[in-house]
Amino acid sequence: MSGSSKSLGEALKLAISANLGWGFELFDFVVYLYAGTTMAELFFPSSVKIASLLEFYLTLVIGYLARPVGGVIFGHYGDRLGRKRLWFVSLLGMGISTIAIGFLPTYAAIGIAAPIAIVLLRVVQGLFVAGEWSGGMTFVVENAPDHLRGLLGGIQQGGAALGLIFAAIASEVASYFAPTPAQFASYGWRVMFWFGAIPLAIALAVRWRVSESVEWLAKARGDPEKVPILTVFRRWWSLVIISTLIIVGEATVYYGVVAFMPDFLQNNVGMPSGEIAMVVLVTNIVWFVTSPLFGYISDIIRSRKLYLAAAYALIAATSYPVLRMLYSGSYAAALAAGAVVGLLFSWQYAVLPAFLGENISTRVRYSYIAFVINVGVALSSLAPFAVTYLGYRINNTPLANILVAIGAAVLAMTFTLASPRDRIGAPLM
Structure with missing residues (x-):
């Protein structure tokens, strides 16, 4: 299948669908964190507030531990039966x-x-979520023209920022209908989850109209692998280890800094909810707007590997001053720092679909990406818990946040440099 024969219009439609679906997935996670302080006391009551909060954060980890299982299931049937049906079901x-x-x-x-009920729902979510991001990466990379895989992947990855924007809007809607703490504890937190019906309906409507992957139709439909994940482990085991550790690092930065931002600003800075919403919006608008640009730059410079490693190096180098600004208590400083966080995270995040998808065969691509990102994210979901616990132990939560961010960025950079050489612009395997 020649990259030049692929329809850019169809590829754009797929990228937008992936953008919306990925946005809804992150909407769920961030809304869960937005309501975290309230829900912790409602579902895990304790005489010690920090104990309730830590138990609540562990439900995130439990749900995300279901993701590798879901990744294997969705990857298996996605490689054998096609991308479209599994991707719709996951959403x-x-x-x-x-x-x-x-x-x-x-x-x-x-x-x-x-x-028990909330843990079970988080597990169910984890199983379905496992097919969403990986399915989107696989689908978008396979339908993108060879010379534009970074651009189209960047459009998809911007959906994560869109999810946080939706979450900030949901928070404001909930605050409008439940302006007092008592009202928010009674029903306001529920409004935030119900608001999710809006982005879900939009994403499902767009996804229903997408076509099957042209690469899968040409290279895998007639003779699919019997057990794709076993082929991945047998032929690409070293790539699996490298890519999983990259995802652990980059996702720890996300869950420990970007997604954790609302809770941190509320619990450790005491910033008003309206100001928190604006900081989150600025962070994610910058991310949303720049994601396609950073993806496209990776198509032009011909070295996604070095480009990605440079982003992680810069995140590690700037974590201390940027996070100190973010949590300084100054609203203006927090807005400026939030914009920098959005810019730096967008840089590396936009490149991941093309970076992961170009080094693996079409016959097992869904299984490989699903396993790598879901294992990596499951491990990185410990970040809010780790920051909270470390901050409690050293009595300095901002420093704990900085240390976790630096360590995660260094981990991602190290294994990015150990990854295979680039296949930018080459036809997919």
Whole structure:
């Protein structure tokens, strides 16, 4: 399948669909963190506030530990049956389980069944989420013209910022309908999850109209691998290790800094909710706007590997001054620091679909990407817990946040430099 014969219009439609679906996935995670302080007390009541919060953050980890299992399932059938059907199912299942959280009774109403129910829903979400981001990466890379895989991947990856923008809007809507702390604890946090029906409906409508992957139709439909993940482990085991550790590093930066930002600004800085929403919006608007640009630059410079490593090096070098600004207590400094965070994270994030997708065969691409990113993200989901716990132990949560960010960026940079050489512009395997 020649890259020049692929339809740019169809590739754009797929990238936009992936953008919306990925945005909804991150909407769920960030809304969960936005409501974290309130939900921790409602579902995990304790006489010690930090204990409730830590238990609540562990539900994130439990849900994300289901992702590798879901990744193997969706990757297996995505490689054998095609990308489109599995990708649609992943979004629908993820959306239903997210909105359902808004209907859960609390511990005061049903006792121990409440935390059990929320954990079960997080596990179900994890299984479906596993097919979403990996399916989007696979689909977009395979339908993109060979010389524009970075650009199209960058459009897809901007969806993560869109999810945080939707989450900030949901927070403001909830604050409007539940302006007092008592009202927010009663029903306001539920409004945030119910708001997810809007981005979900938009994403499903766009996704219904996409076509099957042209690369999969040409190279895998007639003779798919019997067990794709076993082929991945047998032929590309070293690539699996390298790529998984890259994802662990970059996703720890995300979950420990970007997604954790609302909770941190509320609990450790005491910033008003309206100012928090603006900082989050600035961060993610910068990310959303620059993501296609950074992806396209990686198509032009002909070295995604060095480009990606440079981004991680810069994140490590600037984490201390930028996060000190972000959590200084100054609203103006937080806005400026948020914009820098959005810019730096967008740089590396935009390149990942093309970077991961170009070094693996079409016959097993969904399985490979699904396994790598879901194992990596499952491990990195410990970041909010790790920052909170380390901050408690050293009595300095801002410093804990900085240390986790630097360590994660160095990890990602190290294994990016150990990755195979680039295949920019070459036809997919």
